[in-house]
Amino acid sequence: MSSSAAVFSVSTSSTVERRRTTRNGLLITARLSLPSPSSSPFIGRRPIRSINHVHNTTTTFKPRRSTILMEWQDCTVKMEIDVPISVAYNCYLDREAIPKWMPFISSVKILEDKPDLSRWSLKYSAFGRNLEFSWLARNMQPIPNQKIHWRALEGLPNRGAVRFFPKSSSSCLVELTVSYEVPQLLSPVASALQPFLENLLGRGLERFANYARTYQPDSA
Numbered sequence: 001m002s003s004s005a006a007v008f009s010v011s012t013s014s015t016v017e018r019r020r021t022t023r024n025g026l027l028i029t030a031r032l033s034l035p036s037p038s039s040s041p042f043i044g045r046r047p048i049r050s051i052n053h054v055h056n057t058t059t060t061f062k063p064r065r066s067t068i069l070m071e072w073q074d075c076t077v078k079m080e081i082d083v084p085i086s087v088a089y090n091c092y093l094d095r096e097a098i099p100k101w102m103p104f105i106s107s108v109k110i111l112e113d114k115p116d117l118s119r120w121s122l123k124y125s126a127f128g129r130n131l132e133f134s135w136l137a138r139n140m141q142p143i144p145n146q147k148i149h150w151r152a153l154e155g156l157p158n159r160g161a162v163r164f165f166p167k168s169s170s171s172c173l174v175e176l177t178v179s180y181e182v183p184q185l186l187s188p189v190a191s192a193l194q195p196f197l198e199n200l201l202g203r204g205l206e207r208f209a210n211y212a213r214t215y216q217p218d219s220a
Contacts (some may be wrong), residue, residue: 076177079205085172091215101207157181
């Protein structure tokens with residue numbers, strides 16, 4: 001996926017944002033949340049002074065600033081889909097069918113006794129590794145034809161939302177946002193992880209658009 005435009009911005013909330021538009025009109029927005037300066041135990045404090053009474057001298061110690069580490073990454077992709085908003089919403093609401101179109105999700109299993117909970121498995125080969133992660137997610141109260149959102153209760157820390165916006169009687173805009181904690185295993189390649197996931201999510205929405213056109217609720 002090649003981009004035709006890219007925009008970078010930094011907000012006062014210590015969030016770096018990058019936007020790019022692909023040739024097929026897919027808008028990708030990535031945000032990186034950084035710890036605020038006030039979160040550092042040293043930033044904003046006066047230097048520590050110690051008095052040496054023997055030599056009657058004063059020594060000033062300036063603590064080093066702690067290294068800023070990435071903890072969470074956010075990715076957002078949008079795409080206009082040629083199906084009514086109700087069809088797109090119901091298609092995405094079918095969680096166990098998501099592996100059919102999302103490249104890196106291998107399985108989703110809804111708990112029979114608690115249908116708002118589901119177990120997710122991720123399997124994908126990337127960065128020279130065979131990656132496998134799993135998590136238990138809770139679907140929060142959805143807004144019909146507007147919003148589906150979730151958060152992980154255990155396993156790989158993540159949360160996200162899918163929003164639906166009507167464009168016409170036969171088309172809608174789907175916006176997918178995923179936030180995740182960078183796994184320690186992938187911390188050495190954290191800077192490459194975000195654009196890599198942007199690409200996967202974009203491909204997933206393209207496949208979702210094709211899947212939704214022929215979606216039948218009883219076929220999943």
